[in-house]
Amino acid sequence: MIHIEKVRADFPILNQQVNGKPLVYFDNAATSQKPQVVIDAITNYYSTINSNVHRGVHTLSQLATDEFEATRKKLKAHFNPKHEHEIIFTRGTTESINLVATTLTSLVKSTDEIIISALEHHSNIVPWQMLCERTGATLKVIPMNDEGELLMDVYDELLTENTRIVAVNHISNALGTINPVEEIIEKAHKVGAWVLIDGAQSTPHMKVDLQALNCDFYTCSAHKMFGPTGIGFLYGKEAVLNELPPYHGGGEMIKDCTFEKTTYAELPHKFEAGTPNIADVIAFGTAIDYINSIGIENIEAAEHDLLIYGTEQLSKIPGLKIYGTAKNKASVISFNIGDIHPFDIGTIVDKLGVAVRTGHHCTQPIMARFNIPGTIRASFAFYNTKEEIDILVAALQRAATMLS
Missing domain, CATH: 3.40.640.10 (Type I PLP-dependent aspartate aminotransferase-like (Major domain))
Known part of the structure; x- marks a missing residue:
């Protein structure tokens, strides 16, 4: 079992604000954060x-x-x-x-x-x-x-x-x-x-x-x-x-x-x-x-919980479409909201302290397969929380309202 407060304390970068908001880091598929011991x-x-x-x-x-x-x-x-x-x-x-x-x-x-x-x-x-x-x-x-x-x-x-x-x-x-x-x-x-x-x-x-x-x-x-x-x-x-x-x-x-x-x-x-x-x-x-020291099995279980919760909460946003719904899946959710360009969504949620990746993610053939320019990608690590997912959902809802 992971003690989330203790784990998050191991990562100094997580204890900061971005644009006046507590950092929510959901770009772990691009690179993960580093514990102090590293x-x-x-x-x-x-x-x-x-x-x-x-x-x-x-x-x-x-x-x-x-x-x-x-x-x-x-x-x-x-x-x-x-x-x-x-x-x-x-x-x-x-x-x-x-x-x-x-x-x-x-x-x-x-x-x-x-x-x-x-x-x-x-x-x-x-x-x-x-x-x-x-x-x-x-x-x-x-x-x-x-x-x-x-x-x-x-x-x-x-x-x-x-x-x-x-x-x-x-x-x-x-x-x-x-x-x-x-x-x-x-x-x-x-x-x-x-x-x-x-x-x-x-x-x-x-x-x-x-x-x-x-x-x-x-x-x-x-x-x-x-x-x-x-x-x-x-x-x-x-x-x-x-x-x-x-x-x-x-x-x-x-x-x-x-x-x-x-x-x-x-x-x-x-x-x-x-x-x-x-x-x-x-x-x-x-x-x-x-x-x-954390345990790879504990990491896998925690991230699976985040994936399930994140998928459920994001799916409630009107017009949101998830790309990649395989039965066997890791803690990555790629999505778009209506016809809004992913870059525009990413820019606004960044102002609210949420870091997501937007674009083709160096997988242009995948985007061509779905006939889209790119996606918004939220990727979770074991140091993330369900409360952070709630912040992401609120930020996306605000961005969608602004850009509609």
Whole structure:
């Protein structure tokens, strides 16, 4: 059970006013807020052990390396890959997907097929389009229905012996749909395809067991998980990562380097060239500790309650239409009110202290599917409350009256 007052006290940014009103932060799908312990972890690194990692025999370097690698251990314990070295630190989900799509270039043929879904963020569309342009491979898309659920019977038809990789998100950032990734992975493996799961929106909200999922790649961004921006990870099965060439060349990723030839380091260093984002990796580990102190099951239950309550209350507003009504859904509600442009609604509710996201949410194909310019998106975290949802509803009603 979550003690909401205690939890909210952990997040200093929540205790402030915006435009003279108490802040109501409902833009968690874009980025989550950070508890004080995460902020302190960044400060503590620079104040006490600032040094480069993996390269020094002196005390500070060893302390920094220990703290840095401790995060990899925490991620292994939290996500359950088979090996620690299957966790590659990246700048986040976008870089992780680009790493895979780029390094696959030499392994993909013009006769190969890549499958994505109609629910993807641009970061899980564009890299695959670029791979197809480089290789001549064909991009296929799993369509969705009016509720925002993937048409799995069509997915069955899209899978062939030429399918090389299937890349789908675990949860839609725009609609909140939780995709049947277990089924997607199992069916893809039957035709010999690799599977990448975009976990940017799932990892803050649910338990993810990588060995149980059995996907080949999984991606994550720390800033969605109450951690810092600019850091995340790519998980890849050891055998699969060993097939891929390095993504960047430089320090740390070499075994031996001469002017005639360079041989590459073992995992994970093969994919971690250069000085890493040390402070934020350490703080990412602190964020994982914080999530576990609350309990991921408690987080999931609290956010589900907010989703149910928010859906009920928002549905009472005349003319409000919710986009994304999947049976299996995370704590995201996308909606419009009549013909009012979402940007106009968002601007007014901001003046009332409520932060929501408006626009296409980097999912323009979804908006085209519904023939709309964008939506208003309220996305909840476990530190939000039903009282804040009531404030949102009142702000929306006032905005709708002003703009009608």
